[in-house]
Amino acid sequence: MTKKGPFRFILDNRSMIERSRSVLSRLKINIPNIRQRVRSMSGGQRQSIAIARCVCFNAQVVILDEPTAALGVEETRKVYALIREMRDQGLAVLLISHNLNHIFENCDRITVLKTGRLVGSRRVTETTQDEIVRMIVSGVASEAPAAESASARAAKA
Numbered sequence: 001m002t003k004k005g006p007f008r009f010i011l012d013n014r015s016m017i018e019r020s021r022s023v024l025s026r027l028k029i030n031i032p033n034i035r036q037r038v039r040s041m042s043g044g045q046r047q048s049i050a051i052a053r054c055v056c057f058n059a060q061v062v063i064l065d066e067p068t069a070a071l072g073v074e075e076t077r078k079v080y081a082l083i084r085e086m087r088d089q090g091l092a093v094l095l096i097s098h099n100l101n102h103i104f105e106n107c108d109r110i111t112v113l114k115t116g117r118l119v120g121s122r123r124v125t126e127t128t129q130d131e132i133v134r135m136i137v138s139g140v141a142s143e144a145p146a147a148e149s150a151s152a153r154a155a156k157a
Contacts, residue, residue: 023056027085044075048082055086062086065096080106100129114139
């Protein structure tokens with residue numbers, strides 16, 4: 001995006017900046033200087049830019065593997081807000097994480113794999129963290145989802 005080099009006559013910087021602003025705005029990502037180099041951004045901003053690139057190229061499924069592993073608390077909060085925003089806009093988001101609190105707060109469904117094999121899948125509203133931990137540790141899913149325990153937990157609240 002510099003004015004130097006052999007592609008300065010081919011690239012349309014103005015439309016690239018407009019499209020970038022449009023995608024960032026749609027995803028509610030705040031980048032104060034759109035011309036800032038990504039390498040000088042914070043970890044959360046870098047992660048947001050990577051996610052925005054997926055959206056910009058019309059990805060229908062976004063796979064995020066431990067997207068907040070190296071981020072601070074505030075940056076983690078922003079990345080998960082972005083994930084929820086993408087979900088609300090109809091994108092399929094596959095989130096790979098070991099943090100069950102984040103999974104239960106941000107996902108609709110949990111699928112447990114152990115040594116490359118499917119253990120089981122549960123809706124977040126129909127299971128508990130205890131059941132998911134049992135699936136992870138034992139590699140075996142219970143016969144029926146823990147809907148009773150989730151509804152019992154909600155009734156107590």
